[in-house]
Amino acid sequence: MDTAAELESGAGDRREQPASSATAVSPVQQLSLWPPPRSSRHNGRRRRQVIASVAISLAVLLAGGGATAWALLGDDAGETPEQAAAPAEEFVGSWAGEMVQVDTEGDHVADWHAEVRIEEGAERGSTAWTTFSCSGTLTLSAGDNNRRVYVYTETADPEERCVDEAELTVWPVADRDGLRAEWSSITREGTRMISTGDLS
Template sequence: MDAAAELESGAEDRNGAAAPSTSAVPVQQVSLWSPPRAVQGSARRRRRITGLAVGTAAVLLIAGGAAAAWALVGGDAEDVPDAAVPAEDFVGSWAGEMTQVDTEGAHVADWHAEVRIEEGAERGSTAWTTFTCSGTLDLTATDNDRRVYTYTETADPEERCVDAAELTVWPVAGGLNAEWSSVTREGTRMVSTGLLSDGS
């Protein structure tokens, strides 16, 4: 029997008898058509939103990791805030014994220094009583817990002192650590270190 004829006239039943003829009805088992546009668009949007969310999360994760790594290695000095000691920790009158050495580290002299740092810790004065010298201090730099002052001589009646020096101080238990650095008239670099205690 012809398949097209069977579809039009009907099919035989199990006993081989012809089934009654009905009008032709198309068979709808599998749709070969794509889903309606509304369904396609929403699926596409879901995929796009999911992709954007995953991409954004990846970017944030990478940026967070880079920021953490930058914080661990230190980054640019300008971007990292100083853990500076407050100016008040430097203000006051201080005094102590200094030990002076030359470029090779050989002992040169021991001498007594008195330092006064004014309110704001930007200026001060000093007297090197052992050598009867005195001068002014002006803040030139800060570096975390350290302050650097330029010493300018104002009195040296016996001409035993240098005209200029650099004083670096930083707080420690019991006072301020002090380091004086200077170059003599002959060109020899001298460094004096010691502890300045509260001299008030």
């Protein structure tokens, strides 16, 4: 039988033994899983910088939009689109004139005579390129203020000297009767040609 001293000695021995792993305190459990709090010293300044940047961006956008609206409205602010656009009657009729043709480099290619007839309503017409013995129909494709744009579709080309399709843009000549004409076409070889002249 153990004496009281031996029991105390045995109890001391048990205390000196390491604790089991099941009851050991892990150092990881004592670490914080949350990041340390951030300093709020600069938050106010950042917020003010962001607000200032947004305000400047909005001011620039509004100023640009106002300038664009002013430029678009400008002198025609009191006119409706119908009043600003040239009436169809200004295009209706039979017109003829000499065209000067240049290539994409601006080099002279040819001079030729064109006759244009625009029917009532200015939506359809016909044309003859008498110098080349070609003719075709005109169909309105667009209208913008004083301009009318027609698609030319070839109907006759006995000498095969003309393009199958072209675009004719006409607008009234200021201070006198007549139309300014611009023909745009692409040759079979892929070269863009521009012809301009006055029709009267």
